[in-house]
Amino acid sequence: MNMLSEQHLTRLAAEAKDRVLTLGELVALGEELNLPLSQIVVGEAMIREGKRFDQITDECFAAFEHNLKALEKGLESGNSFVLGTVATDLARQEKGVLIDDVLIDRALVYTLAAEVGNHEVGLRPCAGTGDSCPYTGLLKALMENGIAPERVRLTAALILKVGSIFRAGKVTTGCNMEGYGAGAAATAAALTDLRGGTAAQVAKAMVMAISPTLGVPCTPRVITRGLCATHIGGAILVGNLASNLILKSTLPVDIDIDVMIAMAARIHREAAPAITTVNVKYLKPYFKKRAQVEALLEPALANRDDAMSGSVLAEAREELRSMMAASRPLTQTLGDVVVGGSSMAVGSPTNMARIAHALKRGRISKIEIELTKDLYSRRAINVPAILMGAVFGSHTSDGEMYSKVMDMPEVRAIDISLKELDVPEVQRIRITAEERSAWLDCRNRGGARVAIVDAEPSREAAAEAARAIGIQIVD
Secondary structure, three states: OOOOOOHHHHHHHHHHHHOOOHHHHHHHHHHHHHOOHHHHHHHHHHHHHHOOOHHHHHHHHHHHHHHHHHHHHHOOOOOOOOOEEEHHHHHHOOOOOOOOOOOHHHHHHHHHHHHHHHHHOOOOOOOOHHHHHHHHHHHHHHHHHHOOOOHHHHHHHHHHHHHHHHHHHOOOOOOHOOOOOOHHHHHHHHHHHHHHOOHHHHHHHHHHHHHOOOOOOOOHHOOOOOOOOHHHHHHOOOOOOHHHHHHHHOOOOOOOOOHHHHHHHHHHHOOOOOOHHHHHHHHHHOOOOHHHOOOOOHHHEEEEEEHHHHHHHHHHHHHHHHHHHOOOOHHHHOOOOOOOOOHHHHHHHHHHHHHHHHHOEOOOEEEEEEEHHHHHHHHHHHHHHHHHHHHHHHOOHHHHHHHHHHHOOOHOOOOOOEEEEEOOOOOEEEEEEEEEEEEEEEEEOOOOOOOEEEEEEOOHHHHHHHHHEEEEEEO
């Protein structure tokens, strides 16, 4: 399996001489040398560790020895305190029990078996023990599905390279940098490389796999029964989907892999405390407990926990009741069509502009748009829609107007300004017109809905204008 020549190693050594190469830089070398990323990863390790190609791949695979034994334990007789006997339940059934793809089905079953084994005899962790589950499950599935042993070893090296980055980036609780996020990225990398993808395709698949895993917490799910199964199983499914999307379509992916992982790590550090606080509040009543441990608590503490647990369901019921009371009739659930790709980033700002259009009187001379950071960053898709709503009163479904509005003489004649606001959810518009100007201060809502905070000539007039043109106003 060694495709590395002396010239390749010399080139790698020159690049790695005085610096640590990022994953994106390794991908670039793979493209330059026309080598798979797995070969580049092993080549770099050969240079840094002074070992032969087969030594590197053999040692990478050997690192999974204990984890493969734990997987077998989970598969044969394991009974996890949070996952029960899910692995043995599935293993008794025919292949294809979870998905009609033998390799991915087995990877899923074995990943769950590794998690059960983790709760019985433990795993060797990478970013955490969570991502060790899909790593081990995928390797076991490859071993059983006709993949040559030397190729499995090479894949193990690539998986560990990806895992090593997430291991360094994980500094607090969060499955986005462990079982789900790291597992999905490594699965995408391994399968894309294994299926003949270029280094650049491997990077694109990883970007796609990381995206849906951002900001996902883990600790509350680890000690509530069952939920971890869709995290670690989801890593296999998302990674496989990402790989196939890149290899079987021309899906455009422009984000550099270094940027994506750096962002994931930053989100992990910033979001974990806030997300976990909320997560714990709601799921604490469902945490798996051990009677022997609970007996160690002071009676007052135990009673307090019981009282808090009883209130969570009642509070959640009322929150859901409010949401359902605010929902539209079942047969009118879906909102109007929104061009531009997002009912929140495009639909809500456009409807705000349509309300302003309905309020203004006379020729428009100036339009001032203010958007919160998230909406401002997506200005390429929402500003055309805002302008078609503000200038022409165009509906959110008007794809023809959306495509041409920026070049229309009526729009080009208007003094237009765009400003970013460091305030969450805010979207504002001011239309200066000959007879009557209009101003709206709104909050962005999904489904193209608008929450009006203030308006000129009045909030009441704005609400009435919205009702007249069929725009849903919410709190």
